[in-house]
Amino acid sequence: MTDLNHSVNSETLSMLKETMGEVFHDLKEIFIEDTPLLLDQVKEGLNNNQMDVISTAAHTLKSSAKNMGADKLAYYCIQIENNINVNNGAELPALYQSAVSEMYKVREFFESS
Numbered sequence: 526m527t528d529l530n531h532s533v534n535s536e537t538l539s540m541l542k543e544t545m546g547e548v549f550h551d552l553k554e555i556f557i558e559d560t561p562l563l564l565d566q567v568k569e570g571l572n573n574n575q576m577d578v579i580s581t582a583a584h585t586l587k588s589s590a591k592n593m594g595a596d597k598l599a600y601y602c603i604q605i606e607n608n609i610n611v612n613n614g615a616e617l618p619a620l621y622q623s624a625v626s627e628m629y630k631v632r633e634f635f636e637s638s
Contacts, residue, residue, distance in 0.1 A: 532630040537594030553635050556593050560586060560628050567605065567621055576609050579617065586624075590631070598627045 542549045563586040570578030587602035601624040608616045 532595060532597055532627060533634050534594040534596045537592075537596070541592070541594065553593070556589055556595075557632055557635055559589065560598075560632070563589075564621070564625055564628060567624070571614075571617055571621060576614065579614075580606060580609055593631075593635075595627075595631045598624060598631055601627055 541552075545552055563582045566582035567579050567586075570576065570580075570582065583602045583605040587599045587606065590596070590599040590602060601620055605617060605620045605624065608614060608620060
């Protein structure tokens with residue numbers, strides 16, 4: 526498992542840059558734009574007790590984050606998915622906040638690279 530103390534897995538990122546070439550910049554921009562929108566969907570689902578909305582948004586973001594090397598963000602999305610049906614989703618607000626905090630770290634990393 527990747528060390529979760531780091532926001533972006535450098536090995537995954539290097540492979541992605543090598544594989545995608547010049548397209549990587551566009552992919553990075555799309556990820557930076559889409560991530561807050563997906564987290565907004567999670568928040569909307571939380572506010573309206575719509576577990577299907579939360580699940581879909583978290584699943585989509587998990588996949589994107591993992592592909593971009595944002596392993597800690599992907600980890601929080603996995604936890605959101607896993608906690609939807611546990612204790613009536615009692616942990617979801619805290620997990621959502623952790624994901625949002627991590628999103629800011631990942632965005633800062635990508636904007637500075």
